[in-house]
Amino acid sequence: MSRIVYVNGEYLPEEEATVSIFDRGFLMADGVYEVTAVLEGKLTDFPGHMARLERSLAELDIQKPAEFDDLLEIHRELVRRNDVVEGGIYLQITRGAPGDRDFAFPDPETTKPTVVLFTQSKPGLANSPAAKTGIKVIAIDDIRWGRRDIKTVQLLYPSMGKMMAKAAGADDAWMVQDGAVTEGTSNNAYIVKGCTIITRGLSNDILHGITRAAVLRFAEEAQMQVEERPFTIAEAQQADEAFVTSASTFVMPVVEIDGATIGTGTPGPVAKRLREIYLEESIKAAV
Template identity: 75%
Template sequence: MRTVYVNGDYLPEDQAKVSIFDRGFLFADGVYEVTSVLDGKLIDFAGHAKRLQRSMDELDMTAAIDMDELLEIHRELVRVNDITDGLIYLQVTRGAADRDFLYPAEDTPPTVVLFTQAKPGLADSPMAETGMKVVTIPDRRWGRRDIKTVQLLYPSMGKMEAKAQGADDAWMVEEGAVTEGTSNNAYIVKDGVIVTRHLGEEILHGITRKAVLAFAREAQMKVDERAFTVEEALAADEAFVTSASSFVMPVVSIDGQQIGTGTPGKTVARLREIYLEEMRKAAV
């Protein structure tokens, strides 16, 4: 049985409780982060902590916890749950108050929850060798996708639609252009140039995205941050996604059409290799 963290206490998971009046439960009024663990160390914790603070600031949420303390909580959960490879999920909500569309008083204590998920061999996913298949769906989410909120019903629906079509995931499309995957950022490679959606309110500002693009530029790879169409994606030489849990993952087909050779390409393989090597060095 896992040990989890709830509002200052480390508890067996079957003893963890959150109020039915919690605004995360009633209004999806909460934000979250997922930090990967490799070899017992946290991958890009600082990036996730910074984005968590940004999400809270955008929603005018009270600061939940000191970031140094948050790091120690993460480390303690890794230790007590004996996590070698896996994930740590962190959720912060505006707290518990009687149901009202208006925010509760500013001194309402936020709800802070963390738990671990063991994922043995996280960096050695077979899909990195075979590639993943995606389908496209309309992007029907709210307009502030840059805030990492717990409003994940539509992405969940998208993953179910992909599964029903025999694919692994879905890329969401708005006005003909790809925004992002259901839980990842989306990329194509054409004539040696990596193309991915520019930052804005339309997509999540991925922590893995930021690191991967920095590593790509350091390796003298060309990067073009702009919107790209489904038609461009279908004509690409390679395609891939990035996320905290999948790192850099090749995409080999979109809507049933083969991308490039239909196998993971050299650019994606090199980016995955660089990312894992560099992030392991910087892990805390």
């Protein structure tokens, strides 16, 4: 059965869905997106994703196309129509298709945003084999633009980073600026030293991860120490543990950085416990 997607108010089979060649998301990467995980057929961290979406739209001065209660119903309808039990929903909003190419923004009164959503079914997402073995990362220079806190569709360099990691026999890359780790290509980065979880503080330099916020809240509720500050690759290589968080991987242990084994070379107790807590609490709170 064909996957059902949503485009500008219509639910369509994916092969019938189209967007204008003049859409500014296509021509200018002028758009934002969110990915919400689906566990047991429900949406996790949905209010957080919608709050970040609203912030991203405001930062780029893109008109909000719908009330978020309406977006919730669209998400739920796509889950229902595609029978998604585990996986995610991708939502993208662009500045729209003004009918020609121009660097200047079109008049929002005559050019409405383009809204696209689709599902990705990923059975076994919560029980990912990678979470049991951990992943390997490499370090790369962070040469992205200065507003990484806005979740835009400008993902070329993160995609290149994924390919650099693949070419090096690793799973992902951590980006480094001015000697310190910013984040992974599609996730926030952490190390553990002793009883302390260390991760870079929020700023324009990193994405304000929704999973990050939830995991740090759960960590503090579990009486774990959290320190928000920059750290280097060398410091990470000497850490007891390392891990990343994202909406699609939850809490994922990192066992090797640039060829150096982290801790015992296996997922550590802090990362494993945080993953357990996150999955348990997120499923309970899912909508």
